[in-house]
Amino acid sequence: MDYRYGSRTIFKIQYHFVFVTKYRYQVLQGDVGLKVRELIRQTCNAFxxxxxxxxxxxxxxxxxxxxxxxxxxxxxxxxxxGDDNFRTEN
Known part of the structure; x- marks a missing residue:
């Protein structure tokens, strides 16, 4: 088991998410699909x-x-x- 460690905690929390395009249009092909994959990876690494x-x-x-x-x-x-991934907070 791969547990994650906080300063005073040990945890293993996993979520399964599925999200679809509007009207299930098949737009996540080719370069768009690769860009979506890269943006998701960057966002997840940042947080x-x-x-x-x-x-x-x-x-x-x-x-x-x-x-x-x-x-x-x-x-x-x-x-x-969301599009607020890279907003700076004041």
Whole structure:
């Protein structure tokens, strides 16, 4: 078992996310699919989210991730899907 360690905690939290394109249009092909994959990887690395498995299909994305215990699932998806990934906070 691969456990993750915090300052005072040991945890193994995994989430399986599936999200689809609008109207399930098949737009995640070729260069677009590669760019989506790269952006998801960059975002997950920036927020200490470990991608265990991931698949980018023509009209949907599967992600199995391990995340820190202080991040809610909704927060993870907001970071992965949102355009506010690289906003600076004042």
């Amino acid at each position: 200490e989210i470990e991608i265990l498995k991931g698949v980018v299909s023509k009209d949907h994305v599967h992600l199995l991730v391990s995340a820190p215990q202080n991040m809610a699932p909704s927060e993870i998806m907001r970071r992965v899907k």
